Amino acid sequence: MARVRIDLPDRLRVRGRGRVELQDAAAGRTHGWDEERALEATARLAVELEELQYKLFADGRYGILVVLQAIDGGGKDSTIRHVFSAFNPQGCAVRAFKAPSAEELRHDFLWRIHQHVPPRGELVVFNRSHYEDVLVVRVDGLVPERVWRARYRQINDFERMLGENDIRVVKLFLHISKGEQRRRFEERIHDPRKQWKFDPQDLRKRAQWPAYRRAFGDMLGRCNTRHAPWYVVPSDHKWVRDLAVAQIMHATLSSLPLRFPSPRFNPRSMRVR
Numbered sequence: 001m002a003r004v005r006i007d008l009p010d011r012l013r014v015r016g017r018g019r020v021e022l023q024d025a026a027a028g029r030t031h032g033w034d035e036e037r038a039l040e041a042t043a044r045l046a047v048e049l050e051e052l053q054y055k056l057f058a059d060g061r062y063g064i065l066v067v068l069q070a071i072d073g074g075g076k077d078s079t080i081r082h083v084f085s086a087f088n089p090q091g092c093a094v095r096a097f098k099a100p101s102a103e104e105l106r107h108d109f110l111w112r113i114h115q116h117v118p119p120r121g122e123l124v125v126f127n128r129s130h131y132e133d134v135l136v137v138r139v140d141g142l143v144p145e146r147v148w149r150a151r152y153r154q155i156n157d158f159e160r161m162l163g164e165n166d167i168r169v170v171k172l173f174l175h176i177s178k179g180e181q182r183r184r185f186e187e188r189i190h191d192p193r194k195q196w197k198f199d200p201q202d203l204r205k206r207a208q209w210p211a212y213r214r215a216f217g218d219m220l221g222r223c224n225t226r227h228a229p230w231y232v233v234p235s236d237h238k239w240v241r242d243l244a245v246a247q248i249m250h251a252t253l254s255s256l257p258l259r260f261p262s263p264r265f266n267p268r269s270m271r272v273r
């Protein structure tokens, strides 16, 4: 069987360190893929991802931290369900970050984050992350500007430290258009299976759309580093999103020099009686 073409990571990777201007039109791009081929390719990638993760675990020298960020309705939960379910739960965890507790607020903003970074050999997905501290915190003015401004550098320092300790950081921004967000909110409001997901606060955040666009754009530029790159994933079409995320995970895992440890015994001298 032909290998799956890995064309999206290179196209979706953020270039440079300037503010990224997010355009609604980019959220619906398909990059030449159609739904049928994308679904088939994603399914084939899932099989390879499981095998790569098996090797990551056996090798034990590298960990992978995946950061998922999006505007509300962007599809973080659904990406986890569709793509990250390919991985063996022994060695893959998901951690969701909500508004900080009173205790968490007494610490520096990275305190609650660092303890959930994966150990070597494992993979952890952050559903929201330390980036909320330069997103909702910035847009709602929860701390003074000098505090959130300093965080771009503090985040880069933190992620560099992780990289130097063999934790690869992969950051995915799920990009949806304002029209697609409306469709998804309306579905959440009217579909009894989805109503639990809708938070009336989400409408307040939607009204702050331009401020969020700026905050996301700055985050994508200022924290785009060699050791922890950002990817902008077109997410209006779920099948493009899932294919892109599967490809990015495949490229990331394949870039590691993974190997099975050599046995601590001589197989020829072993007899199982």
Ligand code: AMP
Binding pocket: 097, 098, 099, 100, 128, 129, 132, 133, 136, 137
């Ligand atoms: P959800 O992911 O839809 O369950 O919502 C989680 C909520 O927690 C979102 O409204 C986030 O903006 C909020 N949140 C997450 N991290 C922070 C943070 N560091 N400061 C303030 N709010 C946060």
Ligand code: MG
Binding pocket: 072, 197, 199, 202
């Ligand atoms: Mg929500």
